Amino acid sequence: MSNALVVPTMAEMMAKGETPEILFWVGCAGSFDDRAKKITKAVVKILNHCNVKFAVLGTEESCTGDPAKRAGNEFTFQMQAMMNIQVLDGYEVKKIVTACPHCFNTLKNEYPELGGNYEVVHHTQLIESLFKEGKLAVKGGGDFKGKKITFHDPCYLGRANDVYEAPREILAKLDSELVEMKRCRSKGLCCGAGGAQMFKEAEKGNKEINIERTEEALETKPNFIATGCPFCNTMMTDGIKNFEKENEIKVLDIAEMIATAADL
């Protein structure tokens, strides 16, 4: 199936007098980064397929301020946060889903004190509940059947917010073999992108963090590396390229895997 994506904006919905159930917060990576845009589209496919009444902010969305905050610039962060809260509250948003654990963490944990109170879920949590509600199903796991998948826990989903099960529950639907890395779940090793590192060169050391992590992933001899964060995805993809394994091992977001397996 390759139905055109249906992506209503909040403004359009409002003009029609409608209110979506949930706002899809796309995030900067999901909006601008070529690789991450594919993840965004996979999420939309799933939402469309399950008839979830959602909307995006479109051009009214702006950075949550996470990288500024982690970089120590609280002014820029709070300016962004206050602007976003004005927009979100203007549309009376109650529930938000996002495919970026950094947006997820910031919206969920740091916005409330600044006046922004929303129910925020990560896309893996939403997908898990769509499965539970019977709105989503994958038959036989498709391309992933019998394949080895290893899941890289995003720090801002795992340790930062204690979400470890939702991604694994979904992966279990793929009829594949989930092989854990030595350091997984709360012991998971960072991909190296967090804390605004994504936007700068690493300090002097003897290795890049994503290489260390990729080596560990390779030890599990996976066919796929599953991610739940656009930044982890970039880091792991670069790592795999570094080992010239991009033809054998694919780095995919869980949403992409589900969209593919469900033939969306």
Place this chain on the structure above:
Amino acid sequence: MGIANIIFIVLLLAAIVLFTKNILKIKYNISLGGAYKGKGDFGTMARVALGQSKMTRRPIAGFLHILVYAGFVIINIEMLEIVIDGITGSHRVFSSLEGFYKFCIGAFEVLALLVLLACAIFIIRRAVLHIKRFGGPEMKKWPTQDAMIILITEIVLMTAFLMMNAADSKLMIMGAEHYKDVAMAKSDFWISQFLVDVLPSNESTLMGIERGMWWIHIIGVLAFLNYLPYSKHFHIILAFPNTYFTRQGAKGKFSNMESVTNEVKLMMDPNADPFAAPAADPDAVPQRFGAKDVTDLSWKNIMDAYTCTECGRCTDSCPANITGKKLSPRKIMMDIRDRAEELGAAKRKNGKDFEDGKSLLDYISEEEIWACTSCNACVQECPVNNSPLEPIIELRRYLVMEESKVPTELTGMLTNIENNQAPWQFSPADRLNWKDEA
């Protein structure tokens, strides 16, 4: 009351006075820090400090540590008897409890042996196996010695305890004056009975050994008590308040700086009067944004540092450190403690407003501060619920907001967010373009 009892009482009082003085110093140093908003939680303390729940994330070390911890705590019940005997000159004052007493002594002996063995294994891990996390640039001579001193002391204390019991029981069996009043069989001493035969049979030599071991044990314990405030071993006390005051909520949540919120609100409020008098209490305005020195951190950050066991579990799981960067979360904690010691001492000497012209930034470099990925692994692993991450972010805030010392690439990222609301140079008008791209 004999001369021995008087010496004992003097020693005991001196030890208590000295210990109290040192505790007050540390209390002073901790309160160099500013306000901390966290509330206490007994559940966390019960789980993490009392229940050692995070120790077992490393099963071998965790198991051995629980042995030493439980053994140490339980055997110290015996201290009560030792102190009373020491003051009054009685001999095993609780032995009138008969069966229960015998059971306790037997159990204490087993624990003493286990503690002794565990400490021996710990020494092997450090001195022979050279387990990686016990090394590293910050583990200079003193921190390494510190760990060894503690382990050796514990072995000495436990050996003295067992030897004392062995000599005592032999004297009881021989019916020596003063000793024979307690009716305990050799077999009541579950472990030390095996030492009885290696001891000499001469009564006065035995008494010498018994008294000698008694004194070594008690002086050892008092010395240990007074060594604590200088040592990473202070965690056996501070782990309790420190875990009680653990930061609650999601680990990903960074504090929102209220001072910034007020300014941002003013900037965004079209009706705000820019010349209005600053609201509320002027003392509430912080001296600076972020932290340059320990005085800008919260008292909890400093308490963390004093609670740090220097175990290196944080550093061992830190992605930056693993890949050879200079950052070591353990070093951050040790630096905060060292700086608090230095500044505290200077202020106690020269008055509380004294400034020594130094800061935490003389201990922690920008290179370390910028290497952190904020991954929370250090926070997750710390067995006493420290957060090395929080002070790192506070230091960043200072560098960025007070000194404008930002790595060049990050300046670009920040400007992009300010100008076009994304960390990259894209136009906000293009945000939804993905929708129509193939």
